[in-house]
Amino acid sequence: MSLDLFAEDDLQQPTRVERISEQAFVLRGHALPQVDELLTALANILNCAPLRQMQTPAGFALSARLSSCGDWGWYTDRNGYRYSATDPLTAQPWPAMPVAFLALARAAASTAGFEDFVPDACLINAYAPGAKMSLHQDKDERSCTAPIVSVSLGLPAVFQFGGFQRNAPAQRVSLFHGDIVVWGGVDRLRYHGVLPIQPGHHPLLGEQRINLTLRKAR
Ligand code: SIN
Ligand code: FE2
Secondary structure, three states: OOHHHHHHHHHHOOOOEEEEEOOEEEEOOOOHHHHHHHHHHHHHHHHHOOOEOOEOOOOOEOOOEEEEEEOEEEEEEOOEEEEEOEEOOOOEEOOOOOHHHHHHHHHHHHHOOOOOOOOOEEEEEEEOOOOOEEEEOOOOOOOOOOOEEEEEEEOOEEEEEOOOOOOOOOEEEEEOOOOEEEEOHHHOOOOEEEOOOOOOOEOOOEOOEEEEEEEOOO
């Protein structure tokens, strides 16, 4: 068997791991076996802490709608960005982190070389066609090396993974239902974003993309 054939087999592996930087990986299809559990848990969370439009401190609306679960939820409004223990919309604690989210995040982090990851926050981003996430750094968490585990569900997206300044060139990585991106360590503060979601219909999620980002906030 030639090396080419091995390479081709590898490409067709639905659960392959792609390295996009020193400590950043795309785990293709790694959430697929858990999708039913994830979506059931997600529906319960969104019943208690609905998706909502948020505003930046400067007064711009985020095009993705957001919610959170876990000990800490991320929030932005005219008063600034912050993690809070209660949902400002409902004045209730954020819904608990489902075991399925925790287990998937721990396994994905470990596959990417980050052992003992215990996320205490999960941001939920819902993108309708046309919604996007501009290049930004995740820097509201206490640790600037603990990984981010980002699970893509529903419609595909083009993920931008850039440098340490906003204007540095960014790789473009297509993400599909069930893919997980993990970045941490030396790559943790890279700028990243999502290009506008293209119209489409996903058999399980309809006309949307859902992204879960699991983090250690505190
Ligand atoms: C984020 O950076 O918070 C979201 C990334 C994504 O939706 O893939
Ligand atoms: Fe982010």
